[in-house]
Amino acid sequence: MAEPSTWQRRIAGEWHGRPSLFDAAxxxxxxxxxxxxxxxxxGVTTYYMDGGLEGGGPMAGRFRLGAPFAFGVVDSDRDRLYTGPDFHGSGQPYGGFVDARYYGPGWQVSLNTWNHVLPDGETQVYSSVLYQGWAVVGCFNGVYRRAAAHDDDPAARAAIKAFLADETRDGPTPFVLPTKRRGAYRGTCELWGADQRLVGDVAVAIELEPLDLLRTRLRTTWSGELDRAFVTEWRRDGFRSFYEGPDAWGNAQAYGRANYPLLHLGDAWTVRGREFMVDASPGMRAGTTLTVVYELSRGNVLTGVLHGVLLWEQA
Incomplete structure (x- = not known):
């Protein structure tokens, strides 16, 4: 193609990050x-990844390689095809979010990567859930920041260095919700259809009523191009959590700041999501900025993708 796709223009340039590696638990x-x-x-798109693993425990041997990644991409706003040699598969963009599923021969894992470019255009929230067949073996996730066009600028270099220091501190922080404060995470999200066309805006509110240090009643409301509300009691058990009715049932697994829920809404609808607490940091507190991506399905059929940024408001 003569011109890059909309998604390709959105992710142009070099991005820096320090995503954390977690095991399956x-x-x-x-x-x-x-x-x-x-x-x-x-007219040709090539993707490059350079860096190295620090730590890794028993997974260090699997994820440490002796050369940078490089792979071709058939660029499109419909199906982005990854043509190897280092990754094979495809990704589907929905505005500022892409859902990619592919195989990495070097790491010997299948990956489901969710990459969400935030409205500022300079920040990406990234995760790759890693699979051996159908079994999860680990997860990478973190935040990326676009490098300045002129990397010889001392201020730009200092900003990236400070950002990476923050990611080093915050990356391992477990996902939690406020446990002694009532309030809500609110924001305006975009709804995209399964046909990858923008449907419109949806006002999203997740109201929190803490019940004790491990249980919170959640009232979720979507209004606008999508109208639905449901209540569920959320119970946390370490990195795992459970949604125990009355309107939504399911569970979730957290990897650091990111929580990955799968909810059943009592009819044919399911919600598969990622809730990433961008500003979570060590200490006895929750973050105030929650980026969300929800894939909405009726039965086994994807009907829409809802994504955006929610901010904490104390009641």
Missing amino acids: GTWLGFEDIRRSSVFED
């Missing part, structure tokens, strides 16, 4: 210090 193992770039040149 949610235990933090180490960091992947990564520089990523996606280059469109002469």
